[in-house]
Amino acid sequence: MQDVPFTYKMEEMMRQLPTGAFLTVQADGERNTMTIGWAQIGIVWGRHVLTVLVRDSRHTFGIIEKAADFTVSVPWQDMKKELTFCGTRSGRDFDKFHELGLKTASGKVTKSPVLQLAGLHYECRIVYKSALNPSLLHDDLFNVYPKKDFHTLYYGEIVACYETE
Amino acid sequence: MQDVPFTYKMEEMMRQLPTGAFLTVQADGERNTMTIGWAQIGIVWGRHVLTVLVRDSRHTFGIIEKAADFTVSVPWQDMKKELTFCGTRSGRDFDKFHELGLKTASGKVTKSPVLQLAGLHYECRIVYKSALNPSLLHDDLFNVYPKKDFHTLYYGEIVACYETE
Numbered sequence: 001m002q003d004v005p006f007t008y009k010m011e012e013m014m015r016q017l018p019t020g021a022f023l024t025v026q027a028d029g030e031r032n033t034m035t036i037g038w039a040q041i042g043i044v045w046g047r048h049v050l051t052v053l054v055r056d057s058r059h060t061f062g063i064i065e066k067a068a069d070f071t072v073s074v075p076w077q078d079m080k081k082e083l084t085f086c087g088t089r090s091g092r093d094f095d096k097f098h099e100l101g102l103k104t105a106s107g108k109v110t111k112s113p114v115l116q117l118a119g120l121h122y123e124c125r126i127v128y129k130s131a132l133n134p135s136l137l138h139d140d141l142f143n144v145y146p147k148k149d150f151h152t153l154y155y156g157e158i159v160a161c162y163e164t165e
Numbered sequence: 166m167q168d169v170p171f172t173y174k175m176e177e178m179m180r181q182l183p184t185g186a187f188l189t190v191q192a193d194g195e196r197n198t199m200t201i202g203w204a205q206i207g208i209v210w211g212r213h214v215l216t217v218l219v220r221d222s223r224h225t226f227g228i229i230e231k232a233a234d235f236t237v238s239v240p241w242q243d244m245k246k247e248l249t250f251c252g253t254r255s256g257r258d259f260d261k262f263h264e265l266g267l268k269t270a271s272g273k274v275t276k277s278p279v280l281q282l283a284g285l286h287y288e289c290r291i292v293y294k295s296a297l298n299p300s301l302l303h304d305d306l307f308n309v310y311p312k313k314d315f316h317t318l319y320y321g322e323i324v325a326c327y328e329t330e
Binding site for chain 1 (some may be wrong): 172175176179180182183202203204205207208209238290293295297298301302305306309
């Protein structure tokens with residue numbers, strides 16, 4: 001698992017994203033993985049940064065708030081079942097790893113583990129976060145928040161990036 | 166200038182970014198272009214979003230704060246002279262367009278114009294903004310702000326994306 005540039009297969013990654021990727025977090029002995037369909041990637045503060053969003057109603061929110069890092073795994077294989085489960089069920093009710101037989105590998109750099117799947121993996125160290133301020137959001141996007149469970153944005157410096165088969 | 170998917174040449178765009186791209190903004194009859202080396206691109210709120218950062222000390226800041234949109238032009242040709250000028254001189258002191266002979270075209274969708282150069286262009290409608298909260302920034306990144314002139318992040322929904330020669 002040799003590291004690749006953070007630009008590696010970026011277009012494929014972005015095309016897969018709406019179908020789903022996995023955000024995996026571990027802190028204080030707790031861990032969870034959830035499906036994400038949104039993310040931003042680029043260069044900020046002179047670093048390679050991947051930003052993910054987590055609603056404060058999510059089980060993952062309680063973990064990532066205590067975490068120093070997260071990982072994102074973008075599957076190349078068909079994982080519709082796992083993506084649907086991890087996008088609709090809560091880690092409060094299920095050990096998703098056990099339930100789905102999802103195996104994890106230790107992060108090369110992060111404490112958060114990485115899902116063992118054929119895909120592209122980003123290990124990210126949290127360098128900034130920002131709770132969404134709804135008063136600054138364009139009216140057109142308010143339909144995203146009918147329950148007012150807003151997102152917090154976590155900016156992760158990409159400290160390792162690699163592909164597994 | 167047919168529109169292309171927002172993923173088009175994303176890897177090349179990201180590799181060019183540290184060398185520089187142009188952020189162009191117009192509002193209330195004022196316009197400016199500045200060099201950027203940072204940006205994030207991805208999917209947020211179910212939209213294709215390009216995020217740029219502007220320090221509040223910048224001339225562009227006063228304009229973008231009043232603007233509904235911005236454009237980003239990523240040059241494929243060598244524009245070292247223009248990028249250096251637009252990254253070191255202020256629109257307070259120079260009409261950069263006149264000074265450098267930079268021609269603009271009307272945005273297809275945005276009021277902000279687009280630079281006429283061989284490259285990739287994003288027209289972006291501002292849908293969210295967020296002033297950087299330094300208390301949430303990792304200590305490692307504080308060297309970016311010796312003068313405490315923090316950035317505001319502008320999240321632009323990509324409403325047009327195309328390449329010109």
